[in-house]
Amino acid sequence: RGMGFRDSNQDILGFVHQIPDRARERLIDLASTQLEDGGCYHQYQPLTKKGNSDIGGDFSDDPLWMILSVGAYIKETGDWSILDEQVPYDNDASKAQPMLQHLDVSFYHIVNNLGPHGLPLAMRADWNDCINLSCYSDTPGESFQTYTNPKFAAEGGYSKVAESVMVATLFTYAGPTYVGILKHLGKDAEAEKAQAEIDKMKENVMKSAFDGDWFIRAYDAEGKKMGSKECEEGKIFIEPQGFAIMSEIGKDEGADVKTLEAIDKYLNTQYGLVLNNPAFTKYYIQYGEISTYPGGYKENAGIFTHNNAWIICAAAYAGRGDQAFKYYSEIAPAFNEEISDLHKTEPYVYGQMVAGKDASRFGEGKNSWLTGTAAWNMVAISQYIIGVQPDFDGLKVDPSIPHEWDGFKATRQFRGATYNITVQNPDHVCKGVKSLTVDGKAIDGNIIPAQADGVHEVVVVLG
The missing domain is CATH 1.50.10.10 (Glycosyltransferase)
Known part of the structure; x- marks a missing residue:
């Protein structure tokens, strides 16, 4: 029967932080089954890595999930080289184009x-x-x-x-x-x-x-x-x-x-x-x-x-x-x-x-x-609730929690560094970052610039 194109892309959103190398491989496999107009086979066979022609395509949401999954991979890893990867269309190597071009046709498949x-x-x-x-x-x-x-x-x-x-x-x-x-x-x-x-x-x-x-x-x-x-x-x-x-x-x-x-x-x-x-x-x-x-x-x-x-x-x-x-x-x-x-x-x-x-x-x-x-x-x-979200420029912290919570602590590994995050909620609000410090230094906004390595102490005050 095969595996769903949309389903496999969405799965990546949840596990890319755990096994980014496997996620990268899966993204390339999925994009390799895409059609040149941006449409997609609705299912693909993970063993042959080909689209399932018995089901075919024309499921209108499929292309958009690949934009989200590739974006999630880049936000998590900072690996922009995936966009230069030569990826076939319909598993035909002669039709290979950079992954970025696959995102282009995914977006405009909707527009067109x-x-x-x-x-x-x-x-x-x-x-x-x-x-x-x-x-x-x-x-x-x-x-x-x-x-x-x-x-x-x-x-x-x-x-x-x-x-x-x-x-x-x-x-x-x-x-x-x-x-x-x-x-x-x-x-x-x-x-x-x-x-x-x-x-x-x-x-x-x-x-x-x-x-x-x-x-x-x-x-x-x-x-x-x-x-x-x-x-x-x-x-x-x-x-x-x-x-x-x-x-x-x-x-x-x-x-x-x-x-x-x-x-x-x-x-x-x-x-x-x-x-x-x-x-x-x-x-x-x-x-x-x-x-x-x-x-x-x-x-x-x-x-x-x-x-x-x-x-x-x-x-x-x-x-x-x-x-x-x-x-x-x-x-x-x-x-x-x-x-x-x-x-x-x-x-x-x-x-x-x-x-x-x-x-x-x-x-x-x-x-x-x-x-x-x-x-x-x-x-x-x-x-979204704990609010620790990878972004292109770093790690965004924007919790949205029950108002009765006093706060929480979380540890996040991100691009080779470890962040010990303490969130304090003295005013018992649901959302709104009043201040954010990294290793004692105040940060404007709520995006922590990516650090190369080390352990970093993050304190977030809601209000």
Whole structure:
């Protein structure tokens, strides 16, 4: 079956600090399966290191994850040479180009495939493989993953009307990493051009995809909203919300606060955040597989732990440390010991999902190990809540913690040096660095310049 292109890129976000050499190797293997237009095989075979042609490509989110993973590798290691590495397209050495060029085509693959509202085309699917806006299957047993309605097949394989708001917000979240790389390389004109595309996408999202209290999920192939107050069911979805908040889309208009409040009101449960609400109770041919599952299971209003992490990150980013840690605690295996008889799955590993509030066994875990949650929740707890985040220019420290915490201590190894970090919270705030010292010397801002070696004492005061 192969391994997921998007999944493997996201896994790197969580383990690059542990085995950077292996991460580098995996990044090159993944990029070697990319197509010249920036599209990607949805799966690759780790043994042959080739893309899986049985599944093919045209999953609209895939290219963006590589921008994030390559960026994470550079931020962690400071190894900019990976961008000069000659990497094939479609495993054809004669088509090899520098890794930077792979990032170029990844970014512009989104820009070059926009729909009527200036939002990315949904193509066969985005991160949610069960939202199939070009399928329209009315035959039982037909694969939603491989079947395309003949009408859309004739148009090139997918609808040129259906758009993904999730991919739009992922683009505005991942895009600044690409811009940062270009700026570091002195490619200012290219960086400015890319930033203009990000800014334009943010405008398009606010204009056409903000529903007043949250961001809609998509436009279907008929040009109708999915994940909107206007819908009969499935009025709000989790996937686009976190990336929109972290991209600061509509922040000046209070969109971030409204969205977080809507998430807490409509999606949160004692066992985690459901993927959508209300659950679908019948088959919607225009949406595909998502509406075939019973309410509360899998993608139909199940608690998909993978994308819970995006909301944890977003709440922390927005300064809501209490909300972020609450969501983290709801799904972290260590916090589920007391409900092990209900939860069922191993108490030391994340599962793909937990049965949602519409399910007969609300709170029961499903499909342990089969998830990208561990990597993303490592990012959530270490980089957004604890707030120790690698950056191109050093180590950023920006905690977002529960207000009752007095502080904490953490040790971080980074680019050959060790940092003993003490965070003090005398005013009991959730977020806001008042002062930062390294080895007794005050630092402007909250980014610690990378040190070559040694052990360094860092003191951060919140306030």
